[in-house]
Amino acid sequence: TQLLEQSPQFLSIQEGENLTVYCNSSSVFSSLQWYRQEPGEGPVLLVTVVTGGEVKKLKRLTFQFGDARKDSSLHITAAQTGDTGLYLCAGPPTSGTYKYIFGTGTRLKVLA
Amino acid sequence: EAQVTQNPRYLITVTGKKLTVTCSQNMNHEYMSWYRQDPGLGLRQIYYSMNVEVTDKGDVPEGYKVSRKEKRNFPLILESPSPNQTSLYFCASSLMREQTPLHFGNGTRLTVT
Numbered sequence: 060t061q062l063l064e065q066s067p068q069f070l071s072i073q074e075g076e077n078l079t080v081y082c083n084s085s086s087v088f089s090s091l092q093w094y095r096q097e098p099g100e101g102p103v104l105l106v107t108v109v110t111g112g113e114v115k116k117l118k119r120l121t122f123q124f125g126d127a128r129k130d131s132s133l134h135i136t137a138a139q140t141g142d143t144g145l146y147l148c149a150g151p152p153t154s155g156t157y158k159y160i161f162g163t164g165t166r167l168k169v170l171a
Numbered sequence: 172e173a174q175v176t177q178n179p180r181y182l183i184t185v186t187g188k189k190l191t192v193t194c195s196q197n198m199n200h201e202y203m204s205w206y207r208q209d210p211g212l213g214l215r216q217i218y219y220s221m222n223v224e225v226t227d228k229g230d231v232p233e234g235y236k237v238s239r240k241e242k243r244n245f246p247l248i249l250e251s252p253s254p255n256q257t258s259l260y261f262c263a264s265s266l267m268r269e270q271t272p273l274h275f276g277n278g279t280r281l282t283v284t
Binding site for chain 1: 267
């Protein structure tokens, strides 16, 4: 069974600080997706990482896919209050299944 | 605008009173799925559908039913709701191609008393 564990579970920081969220698995994934869920809304895709070692940047957010494609990280530089939300990593369905695998989530609160 | 629409957004009901949460997508996606989200347990899949008339159980299907008579609609039915089904529910859809994302609705917060 494929599992994705995220750390930390909760994070409360001041505006302007940097932070990193981790998504780890013992299984290899063909790609990993990161979603952000804001209060009262459904998760929205931020990025998909596909190649081992890949780094993708989305403004102040930097996503990295591990070389072995078993882990990923999300780094936020100079966090803003608008970054507050639940961050989820997710793996796509493997061949023969139709289940996305979701991480346990990291709830981020950025204080003004 | 491409979207997944769920209704209602909020629902309070009593134990045993049948209810249906509707889900509709306008992106012609083959794949649709229902999740429940509970504190500390993350997103758990209830049922999914690969296409019209093709559905299968997810990780927590007990107490739920679904149907997929049309490609765009995937209602979630609770025949006899119980308090342990109090949760935040999300419908999602996708093209089910490699690397395509799930598109989520805005959620239905259900309270069963």
